[in-house]
Amino acid sequence: MTSMKAIRRFKVQQPKSLVTIVEERLRKAIIDAEMRFGEALSEDALSSALGVSRTPVREALARLQLQGLVTIVPKKGTFVFAPTAEDVAELCTFRFMLETNALRECLATAREATLDGMTGAIAAMDAAQASGTRHDYARADTGFHEVFFLHCGNRYLGNAYRSVSGRVAALRTHLSVPLEGEQARSMSEHRLMVEAFANGRLADLDGILRQHILRARDAYGDVLRRASAG
Amino acid sequence: MTSMKAIRRFKVQQPKSLVTIVEERLRKAIIDAEMRFGEALSEDALSSALGVSRTPVREALARLQLQGLVTIVPKKGTFVFAPTAEDVAELCTFRFMLETNALRECLATAREATLDGMTGAIAAMDAAQASGTRHDYARADTGFHEVFFLHCGNRYLGNAYRSVSGRVAALRTHLSVPLEGEQARSMSEHRLMVEAFANGRLADLDGILRQHILRARDAYGDVLRRASAG
DNA sequence: CAATCTCCGTCTGTATGCAAGATACAGAAC
């Protein structure tokens, strides 16, 4: 029948499963610091709070564990992840590696699209800095770094990043680094990265990125050490 | 009682959960090519075959999906993953990136231990080549590459590798590359890598590794293209 | 008063039951 092609356009997106909904809700709760590091999560409490049965909650928690956002201790309970300074250091090192490689790919195969994405993210950060909350800025920051993986053309690279991006985002919001000049400094570094990328200066890009991420690493490490000491 | 501290040392590792057992069993079945790419897996059939209820089976399948070993299609079923040539290419590229970085870390911080591990793995490969099955050789090969991540000192790097190692291992056994000289060539490349590592020649190491992995990529790609064409 | 034992509440791990979507096939209508 000739009208079939037209009909196909009506295909509806099937509703998200409860597992997905719960997962996203909890993910947001953890990342946006609605819960504290190490806080206990009872499957029972969550299921009644969210109005679903324990089954999807349980499955969602399992997924979050794979993303490193919660820690499941057999027979004891599930807890919001609690990073140590070492954790953060390794995490940042790893992140630097992923981003460097993603950027290299972007520069080689999707220069225009990546540049567009970056400038768009910068605009969002500007807006957030001007009028938004700190959370808005953090979200925009996250978005900036995600651009690389959207255009890098390697799904595995993107998956690997996604498997740690939750933790990175959570660190950003939980440890609202108290340094005053922090946002301004972050912004200027992001701008520098866009510029280096536009000019195809890969070495510069690596340097800025390294500095950007490793500085974050030290800042987070300091805050954590202070927290565990005090 | 003062003897409690001594008694604690006898604590036995608690029995694995059913989920873990099922997961490992299925993982092995997929990796060792007991099932074919794309084959359907029914929760019901699996649960009765394994003698457990559907719950742990379901959870295990969810985990395997996160490792990329199965694909879950809502309301339709679960299937053994079915890689395309593109998949394989991206996978190998990613793998090269991870291994390169891991090796760099090993060379910098755990030279001796890594070298020991590599030579041990080489010995296992020799043994497998002399008298073992092709599966034995594949397992030893997998072991060789795992050494890097054992000693690289970055858990995230190791996790990322583990999240794709299943697929890599499955490719190795499923696509038993028919080229005759393959094993010998692979062996010699591994030996070259050990040598370059021992001498600290990082650039050489990168080159060999790149060649080693990218050649595997092309070989797998060929087999897959031929399979999908024929 | 301190150390230890015991019991109980709470948690997770697993089994099972039920509902709803997807597919394949048989049969009816043209």
Place this chain on the structure above:
DNA sequence: GTTCTGTATCTTGCATACAGACGGAGATTG
């Protein structure tokens, strides 16, 4: 003969029920 439709039977998604493990409060004993 071809196409459509209804149904039978698969599949998963989710809810609930039950049992075993862990941890803490209180009882018990030195």
